[in-house]
Amino acid sequence: MRADKSANDLKSQPMIVAIKEAEEKLSAQFARLEEIACTNQKRVLDAFKEHRVTEEHFAERTGYGIDDHARELLDKIFASVFESEAAAVRMQIVSGTHALACALLGNLQSGERMVCLTGTPYDTLDKVIGHRHHESGSLVASGVQYVEADVCSEGVSDGFNAQPLAELLKPPTRMAYIQKSCGYSFERRTLKNADIEKLAAKVHAINPTCIVMVDNCYGEFVEDHEPTAIGADLVAGSLIKNPGGGLAITGGYIAGKKQLVEAALRRLTAPGIDGHLGIMFNQNRLLLQGLFLAPTVVFNAVKGALLVAQVFSELGYEVKPAPDEARADIIQAIKFGGAEALTAFLKAIQQNSPVNSHVTPEPALMPGYEDQVIMAGGTFIEGSTIEFSADGPLRPPYVAFVQGGLTYFHVKCALAGALEAMAARV
Numbered sequence: 297m298r299a300d301k302s303a304n305d306l307k308s309q310p311m312i313v314a315i316k317e318a319e320e321k322l323s324a325q326f327a328r329l330e331e332i333a334c335t336n337q338k339r340v341l342d343a344f345k346e347h348r349v350t351e352e353h354f355a356e357r358t359g360y361g362i363d364d365h366a367r368e369l370l371d372k373i374f375a376s377v378f379e380s381e382a383a384a385v386r387m388q389i390v391s392g393t394h395a396l397a398c399a400l401l402g403n404l405q406s407g408e409r410m411v412c413l414t415g416t417p418y419d420t421l422d423k424v425i426g427h428r429h430h431e432s433g434s435l436v437a438s439g440v441q442y443v444e445a446d447v448c449s450e451g452v453s454d455g456f457n458a459q460p461l462a463e464l465l466k467p468p469t470r471m472a473y474i475q476k477s478c479g480y481s482f483e484r485r486t487l488k489n490a491d492i493e494k495l496a497a498k499v500h501a502i503n504p505t506c507i508v509m510v511d512n513c514y515g516e517f518v519e520d521h522e523p524t525a526i527g528a529d530l531v532a533g534s535l536i537k538n539p540g541g542g543l544a545i546t547g548g549y550i551a552g553k554k555q556l557v558e559a560a561l562r563r564l565t566a567p568g569i570d571g572h573l574g575i576m577f578n579q580n581r582l583l584l585q586g587l588f589l590a591p592t593v594v595f596n597a598v599k600g601a602l603l604v605a606q607v608f609s610e611l612g613y614e615v616k617p618a619p620d621e622a623r624a625d626i627i628q629a630i631k632f633g634g635a636e637a638l639t640a641f642l643k644a645i646q647q648n649s650p651v652n653s654h655v656t657p658e659p660a661l662m663p664g665y666e667d668q669v670i671m672a673g674g675t676f677i678e679g680s681t682i683e684f685s686a687d688g689p690l691r692p693p694y695v696a697f698v699q700g701g702l703t704y705f706h707v708k709c710a711l712a713g714a715l716e717a718m719a720a721r722v
Contacts, residue, residue: 389548392534402563406439415446496527543586600707649674
């Protein structure tokens with residue numbers, strides 16, 4: 297950050313003027329986002345029409361949920377939207393990490409190897425894998441071998457900056473794992489579907505039986521297709537992120553090849569039960585409505601992320617992605633360079649939230665994370681990152697990860713409030 301420039305700009309320029317000027321510069325990017333949102337909305341609408349959604353699918357079920365037509369319908373609609381053979385949408389999945397864990401533990405056996413091609417994965421998955429923390433029930437504890445190598449930091453079209461893929465993918469490798477989003481990393485780049493398509497093709501050419509699995513969290517509906525449409529065998533994510541449209545109160549999804557989804561469900565429930573049981577807790581209507589709204593909600597979130605990037609870039613902060621970059625997830629990173637500045641920004645975001653605006657967020661250890669994390673999350677659904685929120689681990693280079701926004705106008709209001717709070721400090 298260029299401190300002098302930022303301080304002068306914050307003091308001298310009305311926040312609404314700075315935001316208006318940023319919007320004018322982003323008009324072309326906004327138009328492109330509208331095209332993507334329209335494409336995704338059409339695909340979702342077509343899926344609803346194809347599978348003939350009716351009011352009867354909103355009915356409540358209890359107990360085992362045997363032959364729950366609404367649950368089966370939701371699975372079919374997700375499969376159509378993700379252009380995959382099968383999908384499973386379950387309220388019993390408690391988080392995106394849980395969805396990923398079911399997919400991994402259900403499809404990898406002792407003696408097989410998982411290769412993460414995008415370097416060290418997101419913090420919360422570390423204990424699921426178990427190679428650094430020897431957790432009971434982890435992949436490594438179950439006899440699965442694990443290797444990680446960042447082959448994507450220099451792109452996947454012309455070469456790799458790590459071991460050759462042929463070496464990484466030789467037996468006993470069973471799965472090539474790809475994290476689409478940047479996670480809590482300012483250095484890692486979010487992969488676009490074009491990158492994943494090229495990488496998946498190379499993996500399958502070298503080892504046709506290798507499963508290409510993608511952590512799709514934060515990426516749904518940001519581009520005009522999902523990874524399962526362009527070569528991924530399996531994806532997983534959370535419903536309180538993009539695909540829930542802000543209405544899902546919990547849950548997760550898994551989509552991809554039928555036998556791989558079924559194997560994940562056996563891990564979620566039990567062999568023999570698979571995906572045949574499990575009630576939806578009278579949430580069918582909200583899940584369907586949330587999915588229907590998701591392309592528009594994600595459009596608002598990405599549009600807001602672009603605005604945040606443009607404003608903070610002009611203030612002299614280093615941001616990723618840059619305002620002129622194409623988007624592949626809803627996350628916008630801002631490097632603050634110090635714990636005090638990061639904390640002040642996140643507190644300002646909290647103060648401009650619809651829920652708990654009077655609460656001051658404090659750093660704390662969170663399950664699955666290595667460092668203390670401070671979170672600004674005044675959301676209607678606890679932990680919902682499709683609602684406007686921001687967080688960051690208290691470790692160098694002290695980066696705020698901003699995401700979500702049910703409405704673009706909330707992002708604008710919160711951004712103006714945060715800028716005013718920052719101006720008062722300088």
